[in-house]
Amino acid sequence: MATLSELERAxxxxxxxxxxxxxxxxxxxxxDHYEAxxxxxxxxxxxxxxxxxxxxxxxxxxxxxxxxxxYDTPDIRRLVAQMxxx
Numbered sequence: 001m002a003t004l005s006e007l008e009r010a011x012x013x014x015x016x017x018x019x020x021x022x023x024x025x026x027x028x029x030x031x032d033h034y035e036a037x038x039x040x041x042x043x044x045x046x047x048x049x050x051x052x053x054x055x056x057x058x059x060x061x062x063x064x065x066x067x068x069x070x071y072d073t074p075d076i077r078r079l080v081a082q083m084x085x086x
Contacts (some may be wrong), residue, residue: 010034012043019054026061030083043077 011058012035016027038046052060052071061083067076 002049008043012038012046015047018057020058023054023061024059026083026086029086030079031084034082041075045073045079045085048073049076049079 018024062069
């Protein structure tokens with residue numbers, strides 16, 4: 001497992017900033033808990049997930065809707081499940 005450099009961590013946190021406070025809270029809690037364990041694969045999956053619109057992302061994080069299309073990958077499903085558990 002590769003560790004993230006400080007710059008990569010800062011970039012990931014910056015990309016995680018969302019327009020909806022609820023998303024910010026969920027994602028920040030996730031990063032606070034799991035950031036040190038994230039692999040390059042996880043960072044790539046999160047980067048793709050963060051391309052989702054705010055409302056769509058919130059619906060996924062709150063389990064109102066399921067992941068679909070390019071977002072429905074095993075890695076993203078695993079990360080979303082971890083976010084939902086916190």
